[in-house]
């Protein structure tokens with residue numbers, strides 16, 4: 692897979708056996724199984740070609756009965772690559788909230804949120820201390836944020852689109868890990884996964900106003916800036932759009948929640964800059980999404 696990285700840092704390892712995916716070097720080095728999928732079902736590096744069309748989530752416009760067997764089979768393959776199974780998996784309905792759910796043994800292996808209607812609806816993040824639990828979130832521009840506490844043997848995984856980022860969903864997950872598992876922020880490692888980059892992510896002024904209101908002017912200005920509008924010849928003209936940096940916004944939230952700077956890995960992969968490798972909502976609308984997976988296992 693020919694991924695364009697936005698800097699030279701070695702954040703990810705690429706895995707080309709089986710279903711291609713990325714994993715975080717930081718989490719790999721601690722033996723914590725993790726991945727982020729792509730558009731590819733398979734890829735032959737020697738031929739630099741592969742079969743695309745990996746589907747891992749039932750989209751709104753799809754029939755559950757038709758799509759479910761396909762997405763479950765694909766997620767099972769990915770889970771197996773982590774030494775896990777969808778029998779150990781928990782997913783949620785992901786509605787761009789900042790709600791985080793505490794996953795227990797009985798929550799695992801129910802493939803659709805509909806099967807647990809009361810608890811897992813309106814939820815965008817999960818934490819768990821159940822050994823070998825597999826947390827999965829979906830996204831096609833919204834970065835996932837992976838959390839791992841080797842001291843307490845607990846993990847978290849959240850979907851951080853702009854609304855969840857605004858509401859600081861990673862911090863909500865960290866707060867729950869502190870409360871439920873006695874996690875100390877200084878023990879937690881955090882990885883911000885692939886998503887849309889600042890250059891690609893145009894936003895209206897109402898998003899700037901929302902961040903300014905919630906985060907204060909100085910923080911809002913660090914993560915949102917107005918790019919000048921240009922005419923056909925590249926000349927600057929009145930207007931321009933705000934651009935939001937979801938990676939930096941979530942990094943600031945993690946730092947603010949007490950995570951050590953050295954314990955944070957930040958994606959240098961943009962889903963829209965790499966729309967040939969990843970599904971991007973802005974580039975393709977509803978085609979499909981990637982999945983982020985994290986297993987509560989420590990070596």
Ligand SMILES: [Zn+2]
Pocket residue numbers: 887888889890891961962963964965
């Ligand atoms: Zn980009």
